[in-house]
Amino acid sequence: MSGERQLRFELNGAPVAARAASHETLLEVLRTRFGQHGVRESCGQGVCGTCTVSVDGRAVSSCLMLAAMADGTRVRTAEGLSAVPELHPIVQAFVEEFAFQCGFCTPGMVMMAGSLLAENPDPSVDQIRAYLNGNLCRCGCYPEIIRAVRAAAVMLNDAGR
């Protein structure tokens, strides 16, 4: 057996397919087959958060997930939040709070914030810190990021979403 297999899954709401070798990670497949460049590899150990995607509604480190494990699942990436001209509230909040400098960690931060707000629509600052403790920002925008998550929570709750 060559170790390759055909994968079928949903990517940001659309059915997709790809062939992948058994050792390929979900991160590699998302970037190289589907151009999802917001999914990034930095630590390769699951601790930095730049590879954060959502699989069946749960935030995961795509650098540690074999692509084959995503077969048959619903995958969401930050690109799926890239609606224009009306920005997704979380993205809007990050912009308004200047919650990024270089932007490298931002897709992962936005995805993780989305996961948090889906589980806990009104998180405290301590809860935000704890939930996002696996997402690193080397530019040090943590205060702004926390403010952005709070602002997004308010926006989403006001909109009744």
Add this chain to the structure above:
Amino acid sequence: MTTAPQTFELREPGSVDEALALLGDRAEDVRPIAGGTALMLVMRYGYFWPETLVSLRRLAAELGGISSDPGGDLRIGATTTLRELEASDIIAARVPAMVEALRQLANVRVRNVATIGGHLCHGDPHMDLPPLLMALDARVRVASLRGPRWVPVADLYTGYYETVVADDELLTEVVIPAERCEADTAYLKFSARSADDWPTLGVAVGGMRDGGRLSGVRVAVGAVGDRVSRVAAAESLLEGQQPSEELFGHVAATSAAAMVGDGDAYMAELVRVQVRRALAAALGGGRPGP
């Protein structure tokens, strides 16, 4: 620093029996994979490349679940994720120390996929749940084509990344005895780096009272040496004694000597301080001391 990946076969059995048959087939080159967070690290760093991985992804019905049995023992299926444990009402009610430990373990993404079975079988001494489960007198059920057996978590580790789980075996269940759920238990983790880091040192203590005296005391330490283990010297000093700060200080110093001896002075100091704090947290009836 990752090595060039090698391809392997990924099998996805639909039943535990099928999984055991796969593991028993060519035992040496086959490994089970559940969440995969630990195994992926081991493979990416080139320490181990299996020929076949047996995914447990489809076995949640047989291998998942958290429940109390009629006798009050807590039963946890091996593929239960750490996040499920963290969010479980049963765990919060019966073993709150585990929820506390899980909140400090890795990060939400890892806990979303990592399973308690994989966590226990990894065998890295720098892990959070093994000392806590030792303090809880937990035991695990290990299955294979040769039949199931039960192993106390205290007897699980034989060395660095080495466990008594054979290559053709699968950990299926974790059980915490009812009486230990009622015991005073605490896990104190020390990490010198980021919030989600592996423990530099982890100390778990569990104990009960008989009148004013300590009984059934367990002290387990992780991240010192090549395996997580209980500290027999500490336990025998505490058994039948009245708790006191002086006793805890003495036991902590004895633990440091027993576990580190003439080894690293920094680690010895960490052990001395953290064991004292863990004893106070679990058995002191109050806040951890300085």
